[in-house]
Amino acid sequence: MNGYELIMRVQQKMQDPKFAEKFNKAVVELNSIPGLQQEVLKIAQIQDEKKREKAMDRLPNKAKKAVKEVLRMLEA
Numbered sequence: 552m553n554g555y556e557l558i559m560r561v562q563q564k565m566q567d568p569k570f571a572e573k574f575n576k577a578v579v580e581l582n583s584i585p586g587l588q589q590e591v592l593k594i595a596q597i598q599d600e601k602k603r604e605k606a607m608d609r610l611p612n613k614a615k616k617a618v619k620e621v622l623r624m625l626e627a
Contacts, residue, residue: 557595560625574624580617587614595622 565571581587590610597603603622607615 553596554592557592557625564624570624574621577617577621577624581614581621584611584614587611587618591618591621594618595625 561574565574581591587610590606594603594606597606607618610618
């Protein structure tokens with residue numbers, strides 16, 4: 552998905568209060584790690600699952616959980 556599609560999907564899903572709460576918690580965690588937000592946006596745009604997993608493996612362990620949660624929520 553490209554950046555525009557990603558933004559549209561997040562905006563649509565943010566209408567659900569439960570999703571918004573979980574998403575905001577994950578984003579706060581991601582924002583606590585410098586430079587991670589840009590990396591997550593790049594990873595979210597990777598279509599190939601193997602390439603996405605490789606990119607996630609390069610992330611710090613603390614960030615992996617939050618990134619996986621965000622991606623899982625966006626794909627649901």
